[in-house]
Amino acid sequence: MEFKIEHEWNSSPVSHDPVTICLKPVPEGLQMDVTAPFFNDPAAPPGPPGNPFHGLWDYEVVEAFFLNHDKEQYLEVELGPHRHHLVLLLTQRRHIWKECLPLSFEASIKEVTWRGSALLPWEYFPPSVDRFNAYAIHGSGSQRTYESLYPVPEKEIQVGQRPDFHRLEYFKPFNFHMLMGEEWKQPESNLWKM
Template identity: 70%
Template sequence: MQFRIELQWNSKPVTHEPITISLMPENNGVQMNINAPFFNDPAAPIGPAGQPFPGLWDYEVVEAFFLNSEKEQYLEVEIGPHGHHLVLLLSQRRNIWKESLPLSLHVSRTDSSWKGSTLLPWDYFPPSVDRFNAYAINGSGSKRTYEALYPIPENAVNEGQQPDFHRLEFFRPFNFSSLMDEKWKQPESCLWK
């Protein structure tokens, strides 16, 4: 299953090669792979690579959100090109109840692109995930760019509106069965009990 982020948060096209996010089934979770242009703007966060970094959304980052739309419970995974990550569990819009969960992350970079790969354990996913969205952020100051797999439709953007990645109503249907198989059932999570 592969997704291409071709639009900005307000439905305008991106001006670079689209970022791709691939999801693949694994016994213990979902393998998530990222392939993206490397902007190196802003500079790397100050902190050790391979560790959770609170506030990673203020840097260059790719984000994936997995939502249970009925209960508004969701997993937010952020991966940066410098090897930092941030995993958040949220219940209701923007209400973080668990953060900085560990991830085993591998990142490789060239001067113009980067790849990230991680296994998202089943425990991190809320029960009955049925919606998905993905985002990317890069640039500094007036060159800051916010991109979305499923953006706000152009006709719904109000003058002066700012990007908001927690607009859950714009997430689109997602079904793990299409990734796994029709008989597959999402394992129970000890974190979401």
């Protein structure tokens, strides 16, 4: 399953090759592969590569959100070109109840492109995921750019509105059965039982 982020958060088209996110089933969970332009702006986060980095959303990053729409439970996965990552579990809008979970993630930069691959364990997904959205952020100061797979429709933009990736009403339907087959059942998560 492949997704291309072709618009900014407000529905304006991006001015570069789109970020591509590919989701593939593996026995332990979902493999998330990212191919993205490398802007090197801002510079790498100060934390050690390969570790979770709180506040990664302030750097160059690609994000994927997997939502149970009825319960407003969601998994947020953030991946950066310098091998930093951040995994958040949220309930309701923006309420983080678990963060900085470990993640198997590799990334490499080649000239003007970066590629990353992460294994998202089934344990991290809330039950009955049925919505999805993805984002990309880069740039500094007035050049900060927020991109969205499913952006806010242009006609709904309010004067002075800012990007907000937790507008769950703009997420679109997502079905694991398209990846896993109709007989597949999402494994139960001990994390989400709490």
